[in-house]
Amino acid sequence: MSTTGSGRPRLSLAAVPHGGSLLIIALLCAAGWLVKPAFLSPMNIWAVLAISSLLAVASAGQTLVIVSGNQGIDLSVGSIMTLSALIVSGMAGSSNELLPMALGTVLVLGIAIGLVNGIGMRFLGLYPLVVTLGVSFVVEGLALVYAQSRAPQMPGTLIENIGIGRFLGIPWLVVICALVAVLMTVLLRYTRFGRQLYLVGSNVRAAQAAGVPVTRVLLLTYAASGALAALSGVLLYGYVASANLSIGAPYTMMSIAAAVIGGAALSGGTGTFIGTMLGALIFSLLTNLLITLGLGPALRYAISGLVLILVLFATSRDAN
Amino acid sequence: MKIATMLAGVLALGLAVSPLGLSSAQAEGLDFLKNVKKSEKPYKIGFSNGFIGNAWRAQHVEGVEKTAAELKAAGIVSDVVIVNSTSGASGQISQINSLLAQGIDALVVNPVSAEPLMPIVQRAIDSGVLVVVADNPLPMENVLNVSLNHTQYWGIETEWLIDAIGGKGNIVAIEGLAGNTANDWRVRARDEVLAKHPDVKLLASVPGGWDQAQAREAMAGLLAAHGSDINGVLIQDVMSEGVIRAYKAAGAALPPLTGDYVLSYFKLWKSDPDLVSATVANPPGIGSDSLRIAVELLEGKELDTSKLVPNPLNPDYSNTILISQPYVVEREANTSRSWCTEETQCISLDEAMAKLDGQSDNAALDKTLSQDEVRARYFK
Numbered sequence: 001m002s003t004t005g006s007g008r009p010r011l012s013l014a015a016v017p018h019g020g021s022l023l024i025i026a027l028l029c030a031a032g033w034l035v036k037p038a039f040l041s042p043m044n045i046w047a048v049l050a051i052s053s054l055l056a057v058a059s060a061g062q063t064l065v066i067v068s069g070n071q072g073i074d075l076s077v078g079s080i081m082t083l084s085a086l087i088v089s090g091m092a093g094s095s096n097e098l099l100p101m102a103l104g105t106v107l108v109l110g111i112a113i114g115l116v117n118g119i120g121m122r123f124l125g126l127y128p129l130v131v132t133l134g135v136s137f138v139v140e141g142l143a144l145v146y147a148q149s150r151a152p153q154m155p156g157t158l159i160e161n162i163g164i165g166r167f168l169g170i171p172w173l174v175v176i177c178a179l180v181a182v183l184m185t186v187l188l189r190y191t192r193f194g195r196q197l198y199l200v201g202s203n204v205r206a207a208q209a210a211g212v213p214v215t216r217v218l219l220l221t222y223a224a225s226g227a228l229a230a231l232s233g234v235l236l237y238g239y240v241a242s243a244n245l246s247i248g249a250p251y252t253m254m255s256i257a258a259a260v261i262g263g264a265a266l267s268g269g270t271g272t273f274i275g276t277m278l279g280a281l282i283f284s285l286l287t288n289l290l291i292t293l294g295l296g297p298a299l300r301y302a303i304s305g306l307v308l309i310l311v312l313f314a315t316s317r318d319a320n
Numbered sequence: 321m322k323i324a325t326m327l328a329g330v331l332a333l334g335l336a337v338s339p340l341g342l343s344s345a346q347a348e349g350l351d352f353l354k355n356v357k358k359s360e361k362p363y364k365i366g367f368s369n370g371f372i373g374n375a376w377r378a379q380h381v382e383g384v385e386k387t388a389a390e391l392k393a394a395g396i397v398s399d400v401v402i403v404n405s406t407s408g409a410s411g412q413i414s415q416i417n418s419l420l421a422q423g424i425d426a427l428v429v430n431p432v433s434a435e436p437l438m439p440i441v442q443r444a445i446d447s448g449v450l451v452v453v454a455d456n457p458l459p460m461e462n463v464l465n466v467s468l469n470h471t472q473y474w475g476i477e478t479e480w481l482i483d484a485i486g487g488k489g490n491i492v493a494i495e496g497l498a499g500n501t502a503n504d505w506r507v508r509a510r511d512e513v514l515a516k517h518p519d520v521k522l523l524a525s526v527p528g529g530w531d532q533a534q535a536r537e538a539m540a541g542l543l544a545a546h547g548s549d550i551n552g553v554l555i556q557d558v559m560s561e562g563v564i565r566a567y568k569a570a571g572a573a574l575p576p577l578t579g580d581y582v583l584s585y586f587k588l589w590k591s592d593p594d595l596v597s598a599t600v601a602n603p604p605g606i607g608s609d610s611l612r613i614a615v616e617l618l619e620g621k622e623l624d625t626s627k628l629v630p631n632p633l634n635p636d637y638s639n640t641i642l643i644s645q646p647y648v649v650e651r652e653a654n655t656s657r658s659w660c661t662e663e664t665q666c667i668s669l670d671e672a673m674a675k676l677d678g679q680s681d682n683a684a685l686d687k688t689l690s691q692d693e694v695r696a697r698y699f700k
Binding site for chain 1: 372373374375378406498523524526531532533534536537538540541542543544545547561562565566568569570571572584587588680681682
C-alpha cells in the first residue's frame with residue numbers, strides 16, 4: 001500500500017495506523033496551545049473528550065452501516081437520537097427507578113427502527129439513502145406526537161451524572177465511549193459477524209458466493225445502528241439535561257463526517273471505530289480551537305469547512 | 321424536495337405577476353391595509369407556522385388554537401386553519417398555497433425564512449388576502465409585521481449583566497443562530513448598550529444555535545480561552561442550562577449570567593441561591609396576538625399609526641407593530657429599573673414560577689394579550 005513505485009522513498013503516514021488523523025490532532029493541539037496555553041489544560045481536554053465521546057458513540061452505528069457498503073448510509077441517526085432523548089425524558093423524568101424501563105424501551109425501539117431500515121434496503125431494494133431518509137421523517141413525526149402527549153422533563157440524578165459526573169476522575173461520557181470502543185473493536189475484529197461485515201461491504205456478490213448470510217448481516221447492521229443511535233440519544237440527553245424536537249438533528253451529518261474522516265470509505269468494506277473516534281475528536285478539537293481563536297461566525301463556518309476538506313484529503317483520499 | 325421547491329417557486333412567481341391592482345387603500349397611505357375589505361363576518365383565517373420542533377413553537381401554536389376557539393365561540397371567525405411546516409420553506413409554501421385554495425380572508429404567517437416565502441406571500445396579497453406576519457418579520461411593504469421587541473430582549477439583559485458585574489469587567493456572549501433575523505437584531509441591541517459602557521469588554525461572542533449541546537460546547541471552549549477572566553455571561557434563550565453545565569463539568573464557579581424563561585430554568589435558579597441571574601421573557605403568545613390584530617383589522621378597526629415602527633429588515637417601510645417583552649424576571653423584583661413599564665413588568669422569580677405553576681418543565685413564561693388589550697394598545 002505504501003509502495004507506489006514512484007521511486008523516491010517517502011515518509012508515509014500510511015505506515016502508522018490512523019497516522020493522518022493523529023497528525024491532524026497533534027497539529028490542532030499545537031495550534032490551540034500556541035494561541036492559548038490553557039487549550040491543553042486538563043479542564044479543556046476533558047471537555048473536548050466528553051463532547052467528542054458523545055459524537056463518537058453517535059457515529060458508531062453509522063460506521064457499521066458505512067462499512068456494510070452497498071451505498072450504506074443511515075440518515076435516521078439524528079431523529080432516532082431525538083426520539084430516544086424525548087422518550088427517556090418523558091418516561092423516566094426525574095425518577096431513577098423508571099430509568100431501566102425507559103432505557104429498555106428506547107433500545108427496543110431503536111432496534112425496531114433499524115430493522116425497518118434494513119428491510120427497506122434489503123428486501124424492497126431501496127437505496128439506504130432513500131429508505132433511511134423516509135424512516136427519519138416517520139421517526140420525527142413519532143417524536144412530535146410523543147412530545148405533544150408527554151412534555152420533556154428535567155432529568156434524574158443518574159442521567160444528570162452521565163452529563164457532568166466523573167468516574168475515577170474521568171467524565172462518564174468518556175468512560176462509556178471507551179466501553180463502546182472495546183465492544184465495537186471486538187465485534188469488528190474478532191467475531192464472525194465482523195469478518196462477514198467487511199466481506200459484504202467490499203463485495204456483496206463475492207460474499208454471497210462464499211456463503212456469507214448477507215441478509216442477516218445487513219439486518220443486524222442496521223438494527224445495531226438503530227440501537228446505538230438510541231443509546232447516544234440518552235447520552236445527549238445527559239449532556240444537555242433537556243430534550244427537544246431538534247436536539248439530535250445535527251448528529252446525522254456529523255456522524256457521517258466523523259466516520260469518513262476516520263477512514264471509513266463510503267464505498268464500503270473499510271473503516272474502524274477507532275478511526276471514527278479520532279474523526280469525532282478532530283471535529284470537537286476544531287470547534288474548540290475556533291472558539292478559542294475568537295473568530296466571527298462567518299469566518300468560523302468557512303474555516304471549519306476548509307479544514308474538514310483538508311482533513312479528508314489527508315485521511316481518506318482513495319489511494320489510486 | 322428540491323423539485324417541489326422549484327415547482328412551488330415557479331408557480332408562485334407565475335401567479336404573482338398578475339396583480340389585481342386594488343388601489344382604494346393607498347389613499348390611507350398604508351399599503352398593507354388594501355386587502356382589509358368587505359369580507360363579512362365570520363372570517364376564515366389561515367395560520368401558517370414555519371417550524372415546529374421545540375417547546376416555544378408548541379406553545380406558540382397552542383396560543384393560536386386557544387384564541388381561535390374563543391373567537392369562534394364569539395362568532396367572529398368561522399374557522400382558523402392552522403398548518404405547521406415540518407419541511408422548511410418548501411413545505412410552508414405549499415401549505416400556504418393550499419390555504420389560499422381554501423379561500424381565506426386573512427393569512428397569519430410566521431415565515432421560516434424571509435426570501436423564499438416572499439413570492440407566495442405576494443401571491444396571497446394579490447389574491448386579496450390580508451397578510452399579518454407574526455414573530456419573524458418580512459421585508460415587504462404590503463404586509464403588517466407583528467414582532468416581539470428584540471431590542472428590549474438583549475438590550476435589557478445586557479444592561480442587567482453590566483449592572484450585575486458592577487459596571488466594569490469582561491463578558492462573553494452566546495448568540496442564537498448567526499444570520500437569523502431575531503439574532504442579528506438582538507446582537508445590534510447588545511452592541512448599542514455595550515457602546516455606552518467602555519469599561520465592559522466583550523471578550524468573545526459565539527453562536528450557540530439556540531441549542532443546549534452547542535451552547536455547552538461553546539462555553540467549554542470559552543472557558544478554555546478566557547477562564548476566570550470571564551466576569552459575566554450573556555446568553556440568549558434556550559441555552560443557559562447548557563452554559564451552566566459547562567461550568568459545572570469544569571468545576572468552575574458561576575459568574576452572573578442571563579437565564580432562560582422556562583420552568584426548568586426557574587427551578588434550577590430557585591434551587592441554587594448563589595446563582596446570580598435575570599431573564600427577559602420572549603413570549604410565544606405573539607402568535608395569538610397577531611391573530612387578534614388580524615381580526616381587528618378585518619373588523620375594520622382603525623390602526624393607531626403612531627404605534628407603527630420601521631420594518632426591522634427594511635426601515636423604509638413603516639409597517640411593524642412591536643409587542644413589548646412582557647416580563648423581566650430577577651430573583652427579587654426590582655421595579656426601580658429603568659426598563660420597568662406597564663407593558664414590561666419587573667417581577668420576581670417566585671412570581672414567574674407561580675405563573676407557570678402546574679405546567680411542564682419546558683413551558684415558557686408567556687403572555688397573550690386579550691382582544692381588549694390588543695384594541696387598546698394598537699387601535700384608535
